Amino acid sequence: MNRTMTLRSDSQPWYRERWPWLLMAGPAIVIVAGIVTLWLAVVSNDGLVTDDYYKQGLAVNQRLQRDHKAGGLGLHADIMRSGDKVRLLLGADGQVNLPPAITLKLAHPTRSGLDQAVQMVAEGQGFYSGKLTGELAGRWLVSLEDPAGEWRLHGEWLADTGEPLRLDAKAAN
Known part of the structure; x- marks a missing residue:
């Protein structure tokens, strides 16, 4: 072979x-x-992480005190939107001196670049009005504060529904 x-x-x-x-x-x-x-x-911004977490943790008690103060005053507000205009009716269970201006803060839960602070000016009898700086769509975290920083109302708003938002200090506590 x-x-x-x-x-x-x-x-x-x-x-x-x-x-x-x-x-x-x-x-x-x-x-x-x-x-x-x-x-x-490396390039993207991580907007949910903060460098001053300790200071923010200390501020939690201050925010809770402001929420309790609003509950003690019996504050409630109805916020309505029409286009780029916002109106609100602020009321209380008892006699409360309402400030001449109020700050309405609208915070987007995931995109901080869309956040807005609207200066609401008194029109009389608890009515306030202001103008939005951008479009509102989807879910928003809403905070209503007096200029002295003594009280705060807050809640969540689905702006697309067209329904007014009811903020009630007693329901939040």
């Missing part, structure tokens, strides 16, 4: 073969995905 081995004469260099490139594609894709993820982590 004569067995002879013959070499193929059509052999190519490794870089011209398909299989090495196919085997290297998986790790190469993972490396590129890791670089893109690292770039996104």
